Amino acid sequence: MSIPTPSHTTPCRICGGAVERFLDLGDQPLSDAFRKPDETDDEFFFRLEVGRCTGCTMTQLLHEVPRERMFHADYPYRSSGSTTMAAHFRAIARRFIAEELTGSDPFIVEIGSNDGVMLRTVAEAGVRHLGVDPSAGVGLTAQEQGVRVRTDFFEERSALEVVADEGRADVIYAANTFCHIPYLDSVLAGARALLGDDGIFVFEDPYIGDILRRRSFDQIYDEHFYFFSATSVGAMAAQHGFELVDVERLDVHGGEVRYTLARPGRRTVTQAVHDLLLEESTSGLDRAEPYESFARAVMAIRDDLRSTLERLRDEGRRVVGYGATAKSATVNNFCGIDRDLVAVVYDTTEEKQGRVTPGQHIPVEDMSGFATDPAPIALLYAWNHAEEIKRKEQAFADRGGRWLTYVPEVRLD
Incomplete structure (x- = not known):
């Protein structure tokens, strides 16, 4: 199911002024809708566009997803x-x-x-x-x-x-x-x-x-x-x-x-x-x-991240994901990252384990599997917790593992 794309401008939800779109991230699924592998046929999608109000300057999405679809009894974030x-x-x-x-x-x-x-x-x-x-x-x-x-x-x-x-x-x-x-x-x-x-x-x-x-x-x-x-x-x-x-x-x-x-x-x-x-x-x-410059940089990151993952795949190097975050839905679906490029995503949240990522349907597994996975590269979706994660996963680095990140640019450390 998909919502029609809104026009280039839309009324501001705060002041009623004109919101000018500066970035289109394409059709996206609900970011926290981690489904069972056999329950993905009727997945909900919407157009993820963001703009800036020329009046009050509030940055906002151009389309609203019904709140009941996002926040419900099974909401997985802790x-x-x-x-x-x-x-x-x-x-x-x-x-x-x-x-x-x-x-x-x-x-x-x-x-x-x-x-x-x-x-x-x-x-x-x-x-x-x-x-x-x-x-x-x-x-x-x-x-x-x-x-x-x-x-x-x-x-x-x-x-x-x-x-x-x-x-x-x-x-x-x-x-x-x-x-x-x-x-x-x-x-x-x-x-x-x-x-x-x-x-x-x-x-x-x-x-x-x-x-x-x-x-x-x-x-x-x-x-x-x-x-x-x-x-x-x-x-x-x-x-x-x-x-x-x-x-x-x-x-x-x-x-x-x-x-x-x-x-x-x-x-x-x-x-x-x-x-x-x-x-x-x-x-x-x-x-x-600044918003237009940001949009240009985002397009460059998308192209660089996808080409990097394709190169690693072609070289026969297994890549896994670390952290089945809500943010990762935007990355995977905007960049076209599926299980051909990232084999599995490891996460600590029980409600997400045994399910697949929104949209691209990459399997999500218990974080304990990360310690024994032979993959030499981990795509760090939870980059905002990088310092804490790298301390916790020192053994990964000790065995030669490298972290692939994409904020503020694509890097393999």
Whole structure:
């Protein structure tokens, strides 16, 4: 099943301005739809195109995939799967506890709480909390760890119900979730209703400046609908009754920014906000050229990666994949990488093992097989965890194994 390709421009979902397409990544499957090998006949595809609003500058997909197709009971991603990210979430939880959740009965709500990796620290501290996540499977995992979860999509309706049941929140937090939601008007209306007068709404997501700089085109897939900058977030916040009061650069997931919104005039706008806005203006994030340059670089990476894999195949050198990430769906389908070029992908997520990758149907196997696989080359899809992975897989390098990466360019190390 395929959705018709939209026109070159489309209305901005934030301000209504004109969104100009700068990159077309072709027909793509759902990035986390890992199916059984005999259940791939009716696979869903959509056109993955991305553009930039000429008004508010928000980068966004040109077409929306129905949310129920992506986020459901069998959603396979687990936030706690990386030790680096688990430590990251424990740290932000401790910061909230120390700096924001200090009243007589503080309350924090997390949008997209996943398996509860952040809220576990909050729960252990005895702080009132609630996770809101539509995926029942990961929600059950969180509840088994002592985290309170509401299985639902966060929007104005559900936020008003939380207010009625729980009262208003001191902190609303979302990590790698806010950018997933096309209907941000409803989410922000819900946040206005739920947030206390002096509360903060904090979210962290991939930063468009880092994506352009690092050429990390695989950050673009169905679940990532928006790609934020301080400029676009500031415009969006003002339109919906908030003010951007702080930003923090994060070196996770290939480069993110943590944005803090508050009600206008309730918090002092930090110097970090002014600095990042100036940096974005200087680098041209509000103009078309960096996006067009990025698109040209992406096409070159596609051609180079495919030709490299074809050469390795022709030389009789077995290549395996490491990390059945959501990002890998974009890479495999845009570059035409199938099991003829990558024999198997190894992954730690049980829900993906024994299945095949979206679109190209490369088998996914238990990560334990990587240790005994004689393949001399591994295509590192999970490049954003490269440092952690290479430490963990030192034995692979010791036996002469080499890592093939494609961000910011194709390299065989």
